[in-house]
Structure formats: C-alpha cells, structure tokens
Amino acid sequence: MSDTVDERIARVTFTADGLVAAIIQQWDTHEVLMLGWMDAEALRRTLTEGRVTFWSRSRQEYWRKGDTSGNIQLVRGARLDCDGDAVLVQVEQVGPACHTGTRTCFDADDLDAVRGPEAVA
Amino acid sequence: MSDTVDERIARVTFTADGLVAAIIQQWDTHEVLMLGWMDAEALRRTLTEGRVTFWSRSRQEYWRKGDTSGNIQLVRGARLDCDGDAVLVQVEQVGPACHTGTRTCFDADDLDAVRGPEAVA
Numbered sequence: 001m002s003d004t005v006d007e008r009i010a011r012v013t014f015t016a017d018g019l020v021a022a023i024i025q026q027w028d029t030h031e032v033l034m035l036g037w038m039d040a041e042a043l044r045r046t047l048t049e050g051r052v053t054f055w056s057r058s059r060q061e062y063w064r065k066g067d068t069s070g071n072i073q074l075v076r077g078a079r080l081d082c083d084g085d086a087v088l089v090q091v092e093q094v095g096p097a098c099h100t101g102t103r104t105c106f107d108a109d110d111l112d113a114v115r116g117p118e119a120v121a
Numbered sequence: 122m123s124d125t126v127d128e129r130i131a132r133v134t135f136t137a138d139g140l141v142a143a144i145i146q147q148w149d150t151h152e153v154l155m156l157g158w159m160d161a162e163a164l165r166r167t168l169t170e171g172r173v174t175f176w177s178r179s180r181q182e183y184w185r186k187g188d189t190s191g192n193i194q195l196v197r198g199a200r201l202d203c204d205g206d207a208v209l210v211q212v213e214q215v216g217p218a219c220h221t222g223t224r225t226c227f228d229a230d231d232l233d234a235v236r237g238p239e240a241v242a
Contacts, residue, residue: 047235050237076234077231079231081156082227089234091237107200110200111129113197116196117195119213
C-alpha cells in the first residue's frame with residue numbers, strides 16, 4: 001500500500017479519550033490473547049516497530065508489551081474494522097500473554113453462558 | 122458453576138459509560154468477527170438467551186445481532202479477561218458478521234504493519 005502511516009492512522013476513530021481498542025491475536029492459531037488500548041502514538045509505534053505498544057490507562061504511560069516481562073508480541077499484521085474503532089493485531093506471542101502467567105488473558109474466568117441452538121443450514 | 126448470572130456480571134468492570142468491550146469470535150475457526158459493546162443488561166441477555174445482544178452506542182438501543190439482517194450469532198461460550206474489562210464471546214456466526222457483507226468486520230482495511238522479527242526460541 002502506498003498510503004503513509006499518518007494516512008492510515010487518520011482512518012481510525014479514536015474515543016473522546018483518544019484511544020482505540022486493540023484486540024491481540026496469535027497469528028497462526030487465531031487465539032485471542034488480550035485486549036489493550038492504544039492512542040495514536042502507541043498505534044504508530046506498533047505499526048512501525050514490529051512490536052506491540054499499548055497506552056496503559058491505569059499507569060497513564062506507554063507500555064511496550066514484554067519490555068519488563070520478556071513476553072513480547074512480535075507483529076505479523078494489523079487490520080482496522082469497518083467503522084474504524086477497533087484494531088486487530090496479529091502477533092507471535094513469546095511466552096504467556098497474561099500477567100497472571102496464563103497463555104491468554106481470557107483463560108481464567110468462564111462466564112458460563114447458555115449455549116444457543118444449533119444453526120439451521 | 123454455581124454462581125448466578127448476577128454474580129458473574131458483578132465481576133465485570135464497566136466503563137464510566139456502563140459498557141464493556143465484547144470481542145466476538147467464531148468458536149471453531151477462532152476468526153475474530155467483530156468488536157461490540159455491551160452494558161450489563163446486554164451481557165445478561167447474551168449469557169442467558171444463547172444469542173448475542175449489544176448496546177448500540179450510535180443508536181442508544183439494544184441490538185440483538187441478526188434480528189434485522191438474519192446474520193445471527195449463536196453463543197457457544199463467553200469468558201471474562203483477567204482484569205474484568207473485556208469479554209470474549211465465542212459464537213456460531215450465521216452468514217457474514219459485517220454489515221458490509223464481508224465475513225468479518227476486519228476484512229477490508231489492512232493497516233500495513235511492519236512485520237517484527239522472528240521469535241528466538
């Protein structure tokens with residue numbers, strides 16, 4: 001693609017707080033690893049460095065995943081959704097994604113949903 | 122699990138607007154189909170009806186996916202993340218997930234990310 005990173009980031013609809021939700025997915029197994037938040041600068045770093053950077057809402061700082069833990073996320077692709085307010089980042093996750101030590105951040109808490117009916121073809 | 126749906130919903134940390142991000146994933150292929158938003162009532166309906174219901178931020182109303190389009194989402198499971206502010210709902214998607222007619226809402230717009238290095242074992 002010939003558009004610049006600025007042009008690509010300009011297609012994102014950020015929240016009033018200047019953030020966009022970023023779904024992080026293991027590129028080959030398609031596991032959903034975690035959901036994080038990015039501002040325009042975190043997204044720019046993610047798209048240009050090959051490593052995932054978030055904006056930490058709790059710490060109010062940039063957070064390049066794995067710089068402390070070693071559990072880095074190596075970018076394999078990134079896509080924007082149809083209305084521009086969610087990003088899907090496909091990564092090679094090194095080690096566990098979750099700070100609790102589980103593979104994904106969704107491993108621990110089953111919400112015990114009622115299963116819907118089978119689809120009718 | 123023996124906890125009630127109220128107890129499960131009480132584990133969710135909603136935003137100041139009363140919403141939680143919901144990642145919708147095809148249960149078997151693990152494709153990420155879309156990201157939507159739920160308030161407590163939309164989550165309750167999703168967990169108890171076997172069909173996915175969102176809160177539409179633009180229309181300010183409940184939106185049971187597929188009631189108009191026929192492209193329903195049949196629940197297969199739902200999980201909460203480690204800090205309680207994102208839900209992963211696994212579904213059987215009937216038809217395309219995206220209102221544009223594509224399989225997922227992430228099909229159209231490649232953000233052309235720089236690929237990170239290969240992981241070192």
